[in-house]
Amino acid sequence: MPVVANIFAVSCTVEFQGSDFESQIPPSPLPRYNPAMASILVIGPHPDDQELGMGGSIARLAGQGHRVHLVDMTNGEPTPLGTPERRAKEAAAAAKILGVERTLLGLPNREVVHTLDARHRLAAVIRRHRPNWMFVPYPIDAHPDHVATTRIAEDARFDAKLTRSAIPGEPWHPKRIIYYYCTHLMMNFQPVFFLDVSGQMETKIAAVRAYESQFIENKSPVVEMVRTMNAFYGGRIGTPYAEPFFTYEALGFGGLDQLV
Numbered sequence: 001m002p003v004v005a006n007i008f009a010v011s012c013t014v015e016f017q018g019s020d021f022e023s024q025i026p027p028s029p030l031p032r033y034n035p036a037m038a039s040i041l042v043i044g045p046h047p048d049d050q051e052l053g054m055g056g057s058i059a060r061l062a063g064q065g066h067r068v069h070l071v072d073m074t075n076g077e078p079t080p081l082g083t084p085e086r087r088a089k090e091a092a093a094a095a096k097i098l099g100v101e102r103t104l105l106g107l108p109n110r111e112v113v114h115t116l117d118a119r120h121r122l123a124a125v126i127r128r129h130r131p132n133w134m135f136v137p138y139p140i141d142a143h144p145d146h147v148a149t150t151r152i153a154e155d156a157r158f159d160a161k162l163t164r165s166a167i168p169g170e171p172w173h174p175k176r177i178i179y180y181y182c183t184h185l186m187m188n189f190q191p192v193f194f195l196d197v198s199g200q201m202e203t204k205i206a207a208v209r210a211y212e213s214q215f216i217e218n219k220s221p222v223v224e225m226v227r228t229m230n231a232f233y234g235g236r237i238g239t240p241y242a243e244p245f246f247t248y249e250a251l252g253f254g255g256l257d258q259l260v
């Protein structure tokens with residue numbers, strides 16, 4: 001008899017005899033995951049990358065009650081109009097606007113490289129915040145700091161779960177890595193999904209504008225470009241604004257009620 005027929009027969013037997021078959025199924029070894037209270041780390045090479053790429057999503061997720069924390073790999077300086085002190089104030093102001101806090105990992109700007117030390121430093125932050133999801137830059141990028149940040153984050157996720165290591169904290173393994181798109185990429189890409197940020201767009205713009213030394217004093221076109229890009233992505237899903245994301249790993253949904 002074919003396997004499929006066998007399975008059907010078992011199912012019918014259970015249904016018709018009122019068996020307590022379900023109670024005999026061992027419980028799932030996986031802990032129940034509560035998507036209403038996720039811990040989320042958003043890792044950026046430089047302060048402003050997270051805001052530009054997914055500031056609306058950060059505000060939305062934080063507003064929904066998730067624990068969202070930003071990690072800056074470097075302080076982002078030097079830049080033409082910035083100083084470390086000024087950039088730190090701007091980064092703090094942007095985080096406040098989004099309703100989150102941030103940690104500076106302290107790697108040297110423009111010199112981020114994929115080393116064991118960098119991996120372990122970030123793994124310690126992962127252990128402290130115990131994120132369910134990690135957001136990191138899309139792996140293809142023209143800026144070496146961005147490419148290195150993504151590789152460091154991917155490996156730090158693995159390192160963080162190791163027992164008998166010198167990494168401070170208890171082992172932890174983030175369930176998912178999701179990639180956001182940094183805005184200076186001059187390439188077309190195919191996102192896996194979009195998040196509707198129509199209700200958070202002005203908050204995102206305000207957070208981006210907090211980086212006065214990067215976008216306001218030099219009259220940068222980036223702020224309007226971000227609005228235009230997010231409007232374009234919104235058009236892909238029929239909402240005023242959206243932010244795009246990519247993942248290599250399969251996404252599981254608890255329902256379809258949130259699809260737009």
Ligand SMILES: [Zn+2]
Pocket residue numbers: 045046049143146
């Ligand atoms: Zn950057």
